[in-house]
Amino acid sequence: MGGWDAPWHWVVVAVVVIALVGYKKLPDAARSVGRSLRIFKTEIKGMTGDDKAREGAGDGAADAAPRALPRAEIVPPPGAAPAADRPRPRPAPTPGADRNVDAG
Numbered sequence: 001m002g003g004w005d006a007p008w009h010w011v012v013v014a015v016v017v018i019a020l021v022g023y024k025k026l027p028d029a030a031r032s033v034g035r036s037l038r039i040f041k042t043e044i045k046g047m048t049g050d051d052k053a054r055e056g057a058g059d060g061a062a063d064a065a066p067r068a069l070p071r072a073e074i075v076p077p078p079g080a081a082p083a084a085d086r087p088r089p090r091p092a093p094t095p096g097a098d099r100n101v102d103a104g
Contacts, residue, residue, distance in 0.1 A: 004010070021029050 018026065
């Protein structure tokens with residue numbers, strides 16, 4: 001018992017679908033389902049193509065060294081003195097820096 005091998009099961013499903021959708025809108029519904037499946041199929045093919053391209057490009061990318069970003073340029077605010085004329089701040093002393101570490 002149970003299963004979709006009996007033909008009357010398919011008749012019941014067809015009657016339910018026609019009752020829910022309506023016989024006038026059934027061709028449009030079938031057409032839209034067909035379009036959706038076609039779009040889905042092309043997207044799946046595109047994804048597998050992307051995976052193959054990524055695998056092919058990944059072989060040479062492992063050998064290449066990572067590229068470094070260019071150094072950032074520090075732009076002084078308008079009206080500020082040039083960097084050579086400004087005094088540099090003194091570094092703050094670190095706690096415990098006056099102790100001799102090598103005295104052990």
